[in-house]
Amino acid sequence: MIAIHLALLAVWALRLELRLVFALQNQNTVSFFIAATATTFGTVYSAVLVFLTQTLAMRRSLRTRQMLTATHDSAAAWAGISSAFLQLWQQRAVRRSTIGVASILVYLGTISALHIITSTLFFLDTFNSSQTVNIPTRGLPAYNYFAYDPSKEEDRSRVQQAILDLHKITII
Incomplete structure (x- = not known):
């Protein structure tokens, strides 16, 4: 798991997932494959994680010197998230194992949330990719000289500078 x-x-x-590109006609197949793989992985991973944690916690609970009711409450809480909530609800009378049962409830709740959102962690983002095409130019860029007011000195200097720039382009 590590x-x-x-x-x-x-x-x-390394952002390796951004380097994978699929054709648009394969989008449905790849999207389904990603969702199915993520869901399968999340389910198996969550099951293994809960099994290992439950086994280790039960071994510790049986080896720890504590009251029998505390051992029973934690064992009952590991049956599922509803059982953990019910055990916590019943702890109103005996507060001896409240922390242990509450930690089991939080753990199982977190695993449930992880199981639910695992399939949405990986998704296929669709886009139309643009292809780079070299288009040869057939002339120099056209400047709009009519956008300037020839009566203003600053506009006249802009036009003269544009003409000089055109000549520099043609010389090079």
């Missing part, structure tokens, strides 16, 4: 996180971090940091 290797997967490092690989995803490297892809993000």
Whole structure:
């Protein structure tokens, strides 16, 4: 799991995902493939993560010296997010294992949110790509001399400068 996180971090940091370009006719297929892969990965990853965490937490809970009700409450909370919420709700009378059950509820809630948003983390952004085309020019750029007022000195100097620039272009 650490290797997967490092690989995803490297892809993000190097922005490798932006280098993949697909044709528009393949958009539906690739988009479906990305969504299906992300959902499958998220489901398997979440299941493995919950299994490992649950196993390690239950081992610790059984080895820790605590009241039997606290061990029972944490074991019952690991049955699911609803069970964890119910166990926390029932902790109003006995506050001994409230922190343990609350942490299980937060963990399972976070995993549920991660499972829901995993498929939206990766998506295919569609765009029309422009192709670069070299078009040969057939003459010099045209300047609009009529936009200037010849009665103003500053406009006359602009026109003269534009004419000089045209001559420089043709000389080069």
